[in-house]
Amino acid sequence: MAEAARPVPTTRAAADGGCTIMHVDMDAFYASVAIRDRPELQDVPVIVGGGHRGVVLSATYAARAHGVHSAMPMTRARRLCPRAVIIAPDFDELSVVSSSVMEAFRSVTSVVEVLSMDEAFLDVSGSLRRFDSATEVGSYLRARIYDEQQITCSVGVATTPTVAKLASRRAKPDGLLVVPRHEVTAFLHPMRVEELWGVGEATATQLHRLGLRRVGDLAHTPVEVLQRAMGAGSGARLHAMAWGVDDRVVTPRRGPDEPERSIGSDETFSRDTDDEVVVRRELLRLSAKVAMRMRAAQVCGGTVTLKVRFHDFTTITRSRTLRDTTSGTQEIYATAAELFSRLGLERARIRLVGVRVEGLVDAARATRQLRLDEPAHGWEDAERAVDRAVNRFGGSAVRPATLLHKSSHLARRAPASAGSLHAGPPQGYDQAP
């Protein structure tokens, strides 16, 4: 550790030029976890992903050397790297590793903003009594995570979250980079605009049209010009980002008092379909899944959104705000199905449908106006019974009758799969389609 005689800086953070914001990001997280116990795969290109019409979720650096990267269609990835080993993600294992990593973060500071399973912002200004500098915190975390999980991560240290995030990306793989305040513009300005966080394909194209390719170009363009082209908000934000100005603070999110804002589910058909019965059956399945997750999270939601993606990838959404909030499969499904009907599609080739519920509130605080035509104990009781059965017997134990179809004869012959519970909700699941 540090030599005893070293002069103590006025503030400890001065050792890193005032940097107390850190971004930590696992390297090729899904792929690293997939291969960590399989030495035979260490130097082989490995791709995590798959599914019938899927994309690459993560690729090892050996696979990236062939041009494979995440979000790439699997078909293309296989063409680029035919000898790659393809592995399906193991979300149970990933979430165990993720929890352990987050615990390591929280052992150095309570100010942790989780961004996803494998990355977070940390404000370590309060940790500088235990550590000499943010760099030391970063080194400690890197060593500890490797020790405990045998995966590497990269750390960016800066004075703002956005710069820290870019620094960790630059440090990859298995590195740590500090960008002190006085080096921020030298760090940012040579970057290509699309490297900025929040600049995707569409924005990059727009910026290129304006002749702006580097972050430095962006910085030296009058903010009014950017605002005219991109809108007031985006223009100002981009200009500020190009100078490393960022009023974002690291905010521990999703505390018990802050629920998710929406819960949804969508699914791409294995083959495009123009069969309305198939679509409605899928909407019912998705509604059941969403509603069950809502009830498990003890939230109700007020707005149901239907998403439809067509064969050519054009995507539309339709939403409706309900009179009362709900977490009921029936109500969500009925709304989604009605929105679908109102599209008036005729033999359109559909690639994907989705159901999402927004405007979530704590179920305990949700109000419900009793209607005269409504029995005191209706669907909600039935659905709670379904939840209990699913918890006990698994997801296939209870399904709405319309989802049984071909598997129904199996259910009848195999009571061990809790076939009798198909009676679950007594009626109605079958009504709408």
Added chain:
DNA sequence: TCTGGGGTCCTAGGACCC
């Protein structure tokens, strides 16, 4: 066999209310 599934946030127009 091009292009997943989970989300968040922003914008913009129209309705509606005061």
Added chain:
DNA sequence: TCTGGGGTCCTAGGACCC
């Protein structure tokens, strides 16, 4: 008569991130 402005909610779409 012919025209306010601000605030909020709803809806649709788009962009982006991992």
